[in-house]
Amino acid sequence: MRLKLVTATSLLALCLVTTAQGVEINQDGANAVKDNLTKLLPEDLAKSGLLTVNPAGTRYEIIYDLAKLLAKADPATFAINGLTPFSMFATPLDSGLWNIEGDNKLNVSGHFKGPDQKPTDFSYSIASLVYTGVFDPAISYLRSGTFTAKDIKVASKSDTEEVHASFAGMDQKLTSTDSAGGNGRIDFAGGGSMSTFVEQVSGLQMPPVEIRADSIDFDAKVNGLPAKQIREIVLFILDHLEEKELSPENSDKIKGMLKQAFPILASFSETIGVNNLTVSSQMGNGGVKAFGYNLVMDGPSDAMRFGFGIDAQDISLDSPAMPASYSPFVPTNFDLQLAIPNLDFATFGDALMAMDFNAKPPEQSGDEMAKKLFRDGRLTIEFPKVSAKSDVYDVDMTGKIEGRVDTQKDYSMEATILARDLDKTIAAVQELAKTDPDLNQVSFGMMMVKGFAKTDADGRSRWDISISRDGAVAVNGQVVKEADQETVQPQ
Known part of the structure; x- marks a missing residue:
């Protein structure tokens, strides 16, 4: 949800490509803005009244009537009530950019039938959605923006499940700068927070569950994004969406666009933090600070290097399904960080450009492309x-x-394990084995493993x-363990 406000606002202004410098606010200008906004829409939708643009003093008011999108929907399959028009204002700047701003709210309800033809009722409301930003026609995206939403509620109900979720509020900010090197690429950064999250889920096959969090914080950065090239690629795809196959000229053109856009980014990072998360149900309660x-x-x-990680602090679990004697073994803190280095997107991109976009890819193409991305087919985690x-x-x-993408047998591993107070752990397992004799083997195995350990200066047991x-x-x-001996087949 954190990116939807930015993305939705930008898409609404996607084709606002009229040069802003020296623009006089009048009906002719409003018509030009409307033409640019609707030129990529199907003709019947463009003429449906989905979008209206009016001059409003020193700016244009752009009104979206999204109910027009559903005019041909079968009310027995999908229906929505309360979807009223909403508007945003666009002000041309001397720099060629546009200021955009809006203050809207949403309160809709309806029903739909899924693939199984079972009906589901839903409702979605936002008490207040206020945003301001600076839109760049050259990239069809925002250069900066602030977004604030209050009292967000979502609910759905079917014959088998009922869900209610809400946020007290959400704040988000977007900024951008030109990338270093003067190559026309852009660095984007965004972040924000959602407060007082509550979700309640119940169903025929499960008891009620409630999930709460005081806040959810998020940050994201992408550097070296070829925003102009991405815009041109999107416009090209939309323009040729109905074609069964591309002509040789257009195939070469899209390849040229993709080649110019590579690499798609210089770096990307995203972090999400959930504070005071709790889960409550009849089966027990749990939480993470x-x-x-x-x-x-x-x-x-x-x-390139791909990294991923999750961590949890002050984990708690209180459930009648877990005997009290096992509770000391539930982790209170956990951290997992992994990375895949040496991803060769340059060679992968060259191989992609060499493909015939109209031809059906051979069955082995996936394996061959994997060997391009993972140099010589070698994978390291x-x-x-x-x-x-x-x-x-x-x-x-x-x-x-270290291994290969084309086999599970050719691999190697290097690892270092450090354990503090190993004797305390063994004693805890031995105590638990008094009520669960099967754990005696675990205790015996741990003592054998201890025999291989070295002791570090800080007292921890170490295994390389x-x-x-x-x-x-x-x-x-x-x-x-000695090396495996290959079986020699008789001649």
Whole structure:
């Protein structure tokens, strides 16, 4: 939802390409703006009254009547009530950009039938949606903007499930700057927060569940985006959407556009943080004081790195389904970070440009393209950090796995595992084994593993584990499994 306000507002102004400099606000100008806004729409929709533009002092008022989109919908399959026209205002600036602003609200309800033909009722309301921004016709997108929404509510109800969700409010901000190097690319940054999230779910096959969060914070950055080229590609695709296949000239043209746009970005990052998340149901209650998610892509186009991570702090779980003796083993903190380095988007892009866009791709093309993206078909997955902590254990791991995209057998692994207070963990398992004898084997196995450990200066037990491509396994330099021997077939 965090990007929908920006995206929706930009799409509404997608074709506002009239040069703003020196524009006189009059009906002729309003007609020109309308023509630009509707030129990519089907003719019947463009003439339906979906969009109206009127001069309003020093700016234009653009009115959207989205109910016109549903004029031909079968009311037995889909119907919506309360969808009233809403407007935004566009003011031309001497710089050629446009100021846009709006203050609207939404309160709709209706019903639809899904693929199974079962009816679902829904409602969607926003008490207030206020936004301002600066729109750049050259890229058909916002250069900057602020967005504020209050009292957002969504609900749906079918024969089998009922869902209610709400936010007290949402604030979002978008900024942009020209990328370094003067190459015409743009760096975008956005962030914001949603407050007081509540979701309630119930159904015939499940007891009621309530999910709450005090706030959800988010930030995203994309650098080196070829915004102008992306705009031209989108317009080209829309212009040729009805064609069964492209002519040789148009095929070469779209390839040229794509080649000019590559690499699509220089870097991308996104983080989401959920604060004081709780889940309540008849089966028990749980919560996390802070839950985080992160995604990043960066590096040169022939060696980009993809990273992903999640972390949780102060995890709690109270459920009658879990015996009290097991509760100390539930992690209170968890962190997982992984990365895939050396993604070769440059070679991948060259291979894409060499393809015939009209021909059916051969069955093996997917494997071949994967070998372009993963150089020579080799895949590496790094684990910069994996950690889990509870009242009875504290474990950290780092490592990497190397293999190939075309087989699951040819792989190797290097990993380091660190455990604090291992004796405490073993004692906890032994105590639990008094009521669950099956855990005696786990306890015995842990004591064997302890025998391979080294002790670091901080007192933690350490295992450096190496698994070679030939199947050999070593722990702290000690071979625990010899290399696999290939079976020689008789001649």
